[in-house]
Amino acid sequence: MQLVEDRVLDVQNVKVYFQRRERLIGRKTVIHAVDDVTLNLSKGETLSLVGESGSGKSTLARTVMKLNVLTAGAILFHDEDIFKQNRKKSKEYRRRVQMIFQDPYESLNPQTTVFNAVIEPRIIHGLVRGSDEKEEAASRLLNLVGLDSSTKLYRYPHELSGGERQRVAIARALSLEPELLVADEPVSMLDVSIRLGVLNLLQSLKQDFKLTYLVITHDLGVARYVGTRIAVMYFGQIVEVAETDELINHPMHHYTNLLLSSIPGSENPQPLAVDADVDFSYSAADPPSGCRFRTRCPYAQEKCASTEPKLTELAQGHFVACHYPLNA
Amino acid sequence: MRLLAPNAVVEGHILFDRDKDVLQMSDEELRNFRWKSVSLIPQGSMSSLDPVIPVGNQITEAIRAHNKVSKNEAWKNAEKLLSSVSIHPSRAKNYPHEFSGGMKQRAVTAMALALNPRLVIADEPTTALDVVVQKQLLLVLRNLQKSFGISFLFVSHDLSVIGEIADRVAVMYAGKIVEIGMKDMVLKHPSHPYTQALVNSVPKVFGSRQLLHSIPGSPPTGIWPKGCRFHPRCQFAFGLCREREPELQLAATGALASCHLISKPGKEEAIQK
Numbered sequence: 001m002q003l004v005e006d007r008v009l010d011v012q013n014v015k016v017y018f019q020r021r022e023r024l025i026g027r028k029t030v031i032h033a034v035d036d037v038t039l040n041l042s043k044g045e046t047l048s049l050v051g052e053s054g055s056g057k058s059t060l061a062r063t064v065m066k067l068n069v070l071t072a073g074a075i076l077f078h079d080e081d082i083f084k085q086n087r088k089k090s091k092e093y094r095r096r097v098q099m100i101f102q103d104p105y106e107s108l109n110p111q112t113t114v115f116n117a118v119i120e121p122r123i124i125h126g127l128v129r130g131s132d133e134k135e136e137a138a139s140r141l142l143n144l145v146g147l148d149s150s151t152k153l154y155r156y157p158h159e160l161s162g163g164e165r166q167r168v169a170i171a172r173a174l175s176l177e178p179e180l181l182v183a184d185e186p187v188s189m190l191d192v193s194i195r196l197g198v199l200n201l202l203q204s205l206k207q208d209f210k211l212t213y214l215v216i217t218h219d220l221g222v223a224r225y226v227g228t229r230i231a232v233m234y235f236g237q238i239v240e241v242a243e244t245d246e247l248i249n250h251p252m253h254h255y256t257n258l259l260l261s262s263i264p265g266s267e268n269p270q271p272l273a274v275d276a277d278v279d280f281s282y283s284a285a286d287p288p289s290g291c292r293f294r295t296r297c298p299y300a301q302e303k304c305a306s307t308e309p310k311l312t313e314l315a316q317g318h319f320v321a322c323h324y325p326l327n328a
Numbered sequence: 329m330r331l332l333a334p335n336a337v338v339e340g341h342i343l344f345d346r347d348k349d350v351l352q353m354s355d356e357e358l359r360n361f362r363w364k365s366v367s368l369i370p371q372g373s374m375s376s377l378d379p380v381i382p383v384g385n386q387i388t389e390a391i392r393a394h395n396k397v398s399k400n401e402a403w404k405n406a407e408k409l410l411s412s413v414s415i416h417p418s419r420a421k422n423y424p425h426e427f428s429g430g431m432k433q434r435a436v437t438a439m440a441l442a443l444n445p446r447l448v449i450a451d452e453p454t455t456a457l458d459v460v461v462q463k464q465l466l467l468v469l470r471n472l473q474k475s476f477g478i479s480f481l482f483v484s485h486d487l488s489v490i491g492e493i494a495d496r497v498a499v500m501y502a503g504k505i506v507e508i509g510m511k512d513m514v515l516k517h518p519s520h521p522y523t524q525a526l527v528n529s530v531p532k533v534f535g536s537r538q539l540l541h542s543i544p545g546s547p548p549t550g551i552w553p554k555g556c557r558f559h560p561r562c563q564f565a566f567g568l569c570r571e572r573e574p575e576l577q578l579a580a581t582g583a584l585a586s587c588h589l590i591s592k593p594g595k596e597e598a599i600q601k
Contacts, residue, residue: 052458053429161546192485196529196542218458225531225540248533262463263533264492 007079008180008212009041009064014073016056016063020285029285033059035236036073038311041180046206046213048223048244050259051233057216060233061182064214065099066090077180095125098173102185104165108157108172115153118142118171125176141171146201163194170201177209184216199225220263224248229317232256235292238311242318252314252325255293291323299324329368329449330358344447364394364443371451371483373436377424383435384410384420390442409438412475413468430461434468441472449481454489466493487530491515499523502548502557505576509583519579520587521562556588564589 016034021027034056041047049057062068064075066082075082082093101107108117119138122128128137139149145167157165166186173181186202187195203226206213217223223230224244231241232255240253251257260266291309294300303323311321330350332338342350344365353361362368370376378386387406391397397405407417413434424432433453440448450469454462470493472478484490490497490511497515498508499522507520518524525543545561553560559569566588574586 052460161549163546191547192487193526193529193543194546196531196540197544198542199531200539200542219531220459220533221531224533224537245537258460260533262459264463264466264488265532266534 006042006044007040008043008077009214010074010076010079011037011039011060011064012074012076013038014060014063014075015071016059016068017071031285032236032287034063035287037233037236037238038073039231039238039241041212041214043179043212044206044210045228046215046226048215048217048227048230049233050217050220050223050230052218055233056236057218057233058184061099061184061214061216064182065097066093091125095176096178097180097182098176098178100166100169100173100181100183100186103189104162104169105157105189107169108165110157113154113156114138114142114147114160114168117157117168118175121172121175127176137175141175142168144174144205145171146197147171161194162190163197166190166198167201170198170205174205174209178211180212180214182214182216185218186215187222188217188219195222202226220248220259232259235287237292237321238319239293239321240319241311242315246315246318250315250318250327252318252320252327253293253322254297254299254326257326258296291321329362329366331368360394363390363440363445365445366447366449367440367443367445369436369440369448369450369453372456373433373453376436377432379424382421382423383427387420387435387439387442390439394443405442406438409441410435412441412472413438414464428461430457430465433457433461433465437465437468437472441476441478444476445478447479447481449483451483452485453482454484454486462489469493487515487527499526502552504557504586506558506587507579507583507585508576509579509581509585513581513583517581519581519583519585519590520558521564521589522558523585525561525563556586 014034014037015032018031018033020029020031037060039047049060051057059068063070070083077093077097080089085093115135115138118141119128119134122137123134128134135153138153142149142152147164147167152160152164157168160168183202187198190198199222202213205211213226215223215226227244229241230244230247231238232247232253233239234255240247240251240256247256248260251260288295288305290306291297291300291304294304297304301324307323309321309323311319314320314325330353338351344350344361348361350361377383384403384406387409388399388402391402391405392399403420407420410420411417415431415434415438419427427435437453454465457465466489469480473480482490482493494511496509497511498505499514499520500506501522507514507518507523513519514523515527518527522543529540529542531540543561548557555571556562556565556569556574559565562569568588572588574588576584576586577590579585579590
């Protein structure tokens with residue numbers, strides 16, 4: 001196990017619920033977007049969070065960024081609870097943890113030049129003074145992400161391609177010299193031919209600056225390419241966490257296995273008939289009792305409906321929440 | 329499908345059944361051609377369903393617009409179509425919001441099949457779907473193909489999906505087909521540098537883990553480079569590529585590819601590697 005001093009982020013039993021009032025009936029419903037998630041990130045590692053849309057990946061990422069409020073649990077950054085910080089500490093946290101968003105067509109202000117986009121965070125945090133210093137810092141940032149600062153510095157987002165925009169968004173995130181980068185689907189909006197350039201850039205930046213990544217993706221190929229560990233989310237919960245190759249070669253949770261066997265070209269046998277569509281009598285407002293995957297799981301038994309499986313370490317560093325795991 | 333905006337300049341011929349030119353059809357001929365001969369599953373078709381009309385009624389509407397059949401008959405037909413894409417017939421009276429994304433996508437597929445077309449054009453039908461649902465849709469499409477003998481023109485950027493579903497593959501770059509051939513020729517032994525780079529730039533879930541390289545530069549938009557349109561991003565480009573546009577020619581694998589390297593002796597092996 002990693003030493004505790006290396007621990008960057010500790011997510012402890014985090015729950016994020018959203019309350020919604022149904023307009024016509026006035027009844028309140030509670031959406032269990034993230035339900036009792038525990039995970040941790042050590043310095044220098046990349047944890048990929050995978051799961052289907054609506055599984056709570058992005059909500060969890062946004063909560064780490066303090067863009068949502070916790071319902072229960074705690075998130076510790078270097079052993080300090082990020083939701084119990086004073087203003088000064090909070091600003092400091094926001095400098096050290098940065099996010100890259102999915103859509104570089106929307107995450108950049110169309111009326112702001114590249115220069116302003118990357119230098120603005122440094123101005124806000126009082127890290128640059130004087131126009132020479134600003135221009136130098138901005139040029140350095142652009143060069144870091146593989147953009148030519150002599151031609152791109154005073155461009156507007158609409159003059160850039162998708163890949164270039166995402167690089168600007170990365171430069172902007174890097175401008176405060178963060179320790180932890182949260183990347184929400186960093187390449188899914190980009191053309192296939194340039195995705196790899198951005199992924200390789202993220203990898204080399206990680207080494208150069210000893211960064212720690214939390215990468216949200218629905219693409220297991222991407223998760224494997226960038227990640228040291230993979231966490232699989234289903235219905236607001238983490239069902240399996242393990243080292244990348246361990247998870248792909250020896251999935252223990254039936255949902256992970258279903259995901260892997262659905263990938264085109266997979267040689268994993270598809271499990272018995274599984275209904276690919278979520279049963280609509282259940283939703284994030286009213287999840288199934290016990291194991292949430294049991295309504296789609298071909299191996300479900302009575303125990304799965306009555307008792308919720310806990311995330312348990314079944315092999316070294318391999319955690320699974322299932323009563324009847326595969327390959328165990 | 330002749331759905332382009334009126335300012336589009338279209339030249340050449342699109343022949344259906346060897347002799348019917350789609351571009352020369354009158355409005356009436358076109359009305360008969362669309363959906364009955366060739367139907368379209370549009371991109372993002374999950375959101376192309378009308379939210380306030382039950383799914384079954386939307387299918388019925390399409391059937392009745394083309395064929396003189398009773399409402400009852402059309403409804404029965406709609407139910408049959410839904411079950412052919414693994415949706416229970418009783419769901420026909422549901423509204424689109426009662427369907428999951430994958431079900432909506434399959435319902436639109438069912439709609440495209442409503443008039444027994446001979447060719448279905450599917451534009452990125454799996455793009456917005458999760459892998460599990462995607463797999464199911466691909467199975468459905470393949471079964472339909474087997475049982476009804478429908479041809480598919482499948483438009484996708486996802487090479488792994490294409491590898492799963494296609495018989496033949498055509499690769500487009502900057503408005504041109506750069507390589508076309510049987511699936512294994514194109515995807516396993518690409519003859520065009522663009523295809524090769526594309527195949528090598530997708531992170532895979534299985535198999536050996538390696539550092540992959542992306543294609544330098546970004547895709548041109550509208551203003552094509554002189555000569556071979558791919559040459560500014562091509563690592564094999566030489567003098568001729570900057571001057572003359574290559575034509576499709578027979579490559580060693582049996583595929584057709586438009587690359588000057590193919591006729592240059594000894595160079596083709598370099599790409600294959």
